[in-house]
Amino acid sequence: MKAIRFERFGPPDVLALVDVDEPHAGPGQVRIAVRAVGINGLDGKIRSGRMAGVFDVALPSGTGSDASGVVDQVGDGVSGVQVGDAVFGVGTGVLAEHAVLDAWAVKPDSLAFEEAAGYPVPVETAFRVLDLVGLEPGRTLLVSGASGGVGTAVVQIARQRGITVVSTASPANQDYLRGLGALPTTYGDGLVDRVRALAPDGVDAALDVSGSGVIAECIALTGDPSRVVSIADFTAPQLGAQVSFAPADVPAALRAAAALHVDGVLRMPVGSTFLLADAAAAQAHNDAGHAAGRTVVVVAGEAGAP
Incomplete structure (x- = not known):
């Protein structure tokens, strides 16, 4: 089968489309086309x-964790x-024609494969960090960097819980965040006052x-470092803030996200699509930041089809 691999660490152009053996579903896993x-x-x-000290990556390695597709093998148990x-979920090295998933949920008929592929890590992260801060309805949450996948999910889930959301993003993404129900503002000097x-x-x-x-600005706004959580700044604990990185109950988060989609609460707009052969360009686009919506690689089937 065709898959994306890299033989050394580096920029997106280390990614290559190569022929590899198909994976197979082990116990507790499913394989998808x-x-x-x-x-x-x-x-x-x-x-x-950059994550060499956190993840043990054996080279050559696949890439990608979030995928949607059709189950073609079911493991024991x-x-x-x-x-x-049709399912969506999380695996390892899923930028390929076939992939094994370790956690998944059944895809609602109303959810297109492209959009479903953008759900797993962002929605699990959103549920996890919102539960960590534990805000009640009527409270106010600041989300810094809200136009990407995690921010998009956080804003919608928080709004569904009755939380007011103030969000930051680039000038080009202010209307995007406003459309999700947030009160948007821009980055940079004067953030605290804005x-x-x-x-x-x-x-x-x-x-x-x-x-x-x-992190310092977030602490100034909340008045309490323990009320600040980062998923991307590992220096945050030096200022007394929290870092949340390890996934919690992924299958439960995926099922909850599917239910919110069916209820019309949660959408993960697809901002850009690429073909499998263009996976390097897809990662480069995502690495550049400031994109509204999800970056998705279409591997098979008709784009946008449910």
Whole structure:
């Protein structure tokens, strides 16, 4: 089968489309014929070698973790899913024609494969960090770097819980965030004053999604370092803030996301699509940042088909 691999750490152009043996579903796993793959910021960090101290990556390596597709193998001990079911979930090296998933949920008929591929890591992260800060309805949350996948999910889930969301993004993405129900503002000097103008009653918690060096400003706004959580700035604990990195209950998060989609609460807009052979360009686009919506690689099937 065709798959994307890299033999050394480096920029996106280390990625190559090569022929490899098909993987097979082991116990507790399913294999899918991949229809689409969501590109995450972590993919580029692993490929570049920046996460070498966190992840043990054996080269040559595949890339990508979030995929949607049709089940074509079911491993021992798996129940509730069968060959032919459309699913979305998380695996390793999923930028390929076939991929093994370790966690998944059945894809609603109303959810296109492209959009579904953009759900797994962002929605799991969003549920996890929102549960970590534990805000009640009527409270106010600041999300720094909200126009990407995680931010998009956080804003919608928080709004569904009755939380006011103030968000930061580039000038080009202000309308995008406003459309999700957030109160948007821009990055840069004067951030604290701009946020206070949007949230005169104060900010109860802050989430740093982009790792753009705003932990001190988030602490100034919340007044309490323990109310600040980052998923991207590993220096945050030096200022007393939290870092959340390890996934929690991934299958439960995926099922919850599917239910919110069916209820009309959650959408993960696809900002850009690429073909499998252009996976390097897809990761380069995502690495550049400031994109609204998800970057998705279409592997097979008709783009946009449910």
